[in-house]
Amino acid sequence: MLPMLTAIAIIVDGLGFSAWLFLSSVGLTLIYGVMRILNIAHGGFYALGAYSAAWSIGLYSQTGSTIALTFLLIPVAALVAGVVSGLLIERGILRFMYGKDEILMVLVTYAIFLVLEDVTKLIWGTDSYVAYQPAFYFGSIDVLGIPYTVYRFIVIGVAAVVGAALWWALNYTRSGKLLMVVIEDREVSASLGINVTLFFTVTFVVGAVLGAFGGAVAAPEISVTPGIGAEIIVLAFAVIVIGGMGSVGGAMIGAIIVGFARAFSVHVYPPAELFSIYLVMAVVLAFRPYGLFALAEGRKI
């Protein structure tokens, strides 16, 4: 039986880590669900978002104006970074590759990821960026005597809102319903007059913005350094594989499972921290090889 304090700490830490995981991986699952592209370049979007947020917060803070406005800079930085890079990559490269083998697309996006890594280094150099101002702005609150930053709870709230908004947009809007048709069958929806290309472009840009947003939200609590994109891609992949690739709800469940596995292990048996993530992944895949909420594969004749 766990002591109460440890149990509460596991819940709060687990939620906090899950929220960050969800924000960092939902864009990956969205793009896969619609386009059937396992977008390794997602890590590049994450890094672009983190750098642009940290950089702009740093510049803004030097002006001495109120820190509260940095909370606006985070989504704006992610939006700019995601839209610009997402559009360039989709219009400039990926659209010439549609219909190609899924494996080939992995290689293509991996190449794009490597290019993005170097682009971030060209723009921001190799020094680390820290933009702690938003993370410290609201201070901390005690949960049973353990201080947690308020920022962490804000991130949890934001993750819940993003998840709910995506769910609503996919299920209750006209575009969302059309998108579901595109996911079900690309050719039939094209013949019905749906502009599939447009849906692809928009999905990719939204996915890129979400990836950048994950990085931008994380930026105030971390040191933004070269290589952070490569770290996130492995974790994000684990999350969406557990949840079922292509499912937004699955990404949320996957994030919660991984987040709680790590928090549990850190508090109860620290040496197994890294192992725990892959243990739950193995267990889930042993029983459900396509993840918990795998999209139904449409039968093609």
Added chain:
Amino acid sequence: MKNALRKILVGSALGAVALSVPLAAQAQEPVKVGVINFYSGGASGPFGIPAKNAAEVIIEGINAGTIPAPYNSVGIAGARIEPIYVDENSKQKVADFKKLVQGDGAQIVIGYTSSGSCKAIAPVAEEVKALTIFAVCGTPQIFEEVVTEPKYAFRTISHATSDNVGAARYIIDTTPDLASISGINQNYAWGQDSWRDFSAAISKLKEDVEVKTEQFPKIFAGQYGSEISALLTNKSDVVHSSLWGGDMEAFILQGGGRGLFDNSKVVLTVGDTAVERFGKQIADGTVIGARGPYGLLAPDNALNKWFTEAYVARFGAQPVGPSYQTAQALLALKAAADKAGSVAPEDISAALAGLTFEAPSGTIQMALAGGHQAIAGITYGTYKFDEAVGKGTLVDLKEYPAECVNPPAGVKGTEWIEGGLQGAKCN
């Protein structure tokens, strides 16, 4: 016609000049030195780039003969250094090394930051008989396990044992009521060795110190929320961490935001790289190390003064640990070559083994592993934010001599600690 004649005249005059230069230099052909470090990836900011900057400053100083005594002669044994920079951030380090030595003709190789790289390269350096001076990497295993009788491989920085024995001594000296410790270290050789040495040294230096929790997050994890909660719920007097670079900076931010640094005395064995930029974000009372007397903890001597000024003038930032460590390796090369009066790698090797030389960090002795492994003293200090100048400073500096924190020759680091640090000379 007149013009054509002039062209020929000028041309032949230039030709004569061009010919005479290589003739004069032929006696002293430049020595190709491979300089390897992380010029890309997560370790480039805190390690690779400051190391490369230092290499540029020192090599330029050596070639121009502008470094203070005893290095005020031009070149190494009179020969200029021609650097070849190679990125350590590669999946095929051994192939890169062989290409550098056998393809590009580097006579001497200097550098390497990752303990993994050094473990992989040391046997290859012996195999291809290439003089290799490890500059930054820390694991004690290189000469204790991997290559036990080195001929071509050297390391001019003390190994990680001294970092953590030094940290343990500093903690014992400054924390009279020490009753419990915890650790947060990365889950690979560096982090595991560091924590093992620190916790073992504490247990030998003081009885009944309880270990509360040992955290081992993955390298580059970046998110330490759960670990910090665990460190807060298992409150201990001292928290030891060998996190470096971005991981260490993230830990300072996340732990600082939650009062961990006020709750426990945190010792950051590689914390020096954060001091200049973090200011108030580092809590007063945090113990900071630099893996030796480097950076802010470097002594006040003529070499250090010259090095710091040249570095700041060129790059606009203070040199950090890896800068000093790289400078140290290059100066070891110059000291050995000058002593040998030759740039032949065998002559340099013979002169470098067992050498005592001066560096911006003080006097370095090549004392262990048959004269191939350096020992140096180590200094720790306590962070204090100076409101008056708006900058972080280190106070309560304590300097531990080399023989106080390094095992005697022939004894492995872990065995030395487990045996109760026999033969340590601390005064």
